[in-house]
Amino acid sequence: MTDKKLSRREREKCRQRKEMIAAALSLFSEKGYHNVSMQEIAETAEFAIGTLYKFFQNKEDLYKALVMEQSERFEVAFEAAIAGPADEIEKLRNFVRIRRDMCRDNLPFIRLFLAESKGASFNLKAGLDADLRKKIDAFMEKLAHIFESGMENGRFQKIADPYSLAIALDSVIDAFILLWVESPERHPFPEDPDVILNIFFKGLLN
Amino acid sequence: MTDKKLSRREREKCRQRKEMIAAALSLFSEKGYHNVSMQEIAETAEFAIGTLYKFFQNKEDLYKALVMEQSERFEVAFEAAIAGPADEIEKLRNFVRIRRDMCRDNLPFIRLFLAESKGASFNLKAGLDADLRKKIDAFMEKLAHIFESGMENGRFQKIADPYSLAIALDSVIDAFILLWVESPERHPFPEDPDVILNIFFKGLLN
DNA sequence: TCACAAAATGACGCGCAATTCATTTTTTGA
């Protein structure tokens, strides 16, 4: 969806589109969907407003495209993170690490995404796009699978059902990210993934 | 802030105000702040628009009042839940139970609140009101204290720092609530609080 | 019953922001 094997003009279009999305991302993440005008996006991206409408049918379309494209990148990175190691524990560690890295490198989008995927399934009329929701659900299943296979081969105790554990891990990571986004100095995101994972690995009782 | 020792007229005002807030809550939680017009709220509450503006300076004022009043109720209930039992484990169980009960009885507000407190610190210009944020933070400290004192008296293992545990527990409960809100049949909120708490109580490893 | 005050009403003014499209500018290739 990016370059190679495209005419000069097509490459140029791609570049312009990226600049528009970048401008929109920066503005949306800072001020929120409803507090950003198309005019503003156009100006930030240094295009005329009409040009914006050549690339995107309307404001919502631009927004959806933006969320979709970025999510795709995250999705891919997360899949890779848990596909790498064979060992369940290492898969989880890797997942936590990659989440941290992706967040560090994509602050603006993280803000937007947390808002989207957590509470505000009602920020936009339709909420999360069905496509995206399906992908997130599918990934959750994969995460659940890690816990499941860990239980089957005796590495993990059966302390809760695998899907619940997946949801729990995901939400705890999000919570840490949120803390970190809100005040990076006071709540740095832990370097060592086990700071988070020990909440699951070790038991409070006994 | 409610009744008793008020003139007939004052009681009437109070009732009207409540009806307006109820209408606004129902609409906001269903369609989101920006997709609800004052006209719509007025019609739903069966008042004229002008009357709405007699009670609330403007739309944001109405919204803030709504969030504030409802949060207050939740706040009080949660405080009571952890103040009751002396035993740390029972405090946590009680907290989980009360969260479940409050959610069951206040679905519309839950949707709104999760959207507010989680992602959408940017849904509204200013995000969460500073007052409210302070209250939430203060409550988190209290939750952290439960873990802390449990560690001191040897009931809990020191598997993570108390504040992190508080954040983690809170976010996991939220995640379960979110699942339940989205599809109550497929993901009923667990009756037994230990279904959730065991994720923390018991260790995955060993 | 009537005059006056308090409250409720909702049509309207106004500004803002999403789109449109007639015009201008740039690119292409003959």
Place this chain on the structure above:
DNA sequence: TCAAAAAATGAATTGCGCGTCATTTTGTGA
């Protein structure tokens, strides 16, 4: 070099929704 096609432009159109306020309705007490 020039004309036709493609792309970019931004002023104008449009619609919406907040908040006002002149008018109507309701309540009160003499």
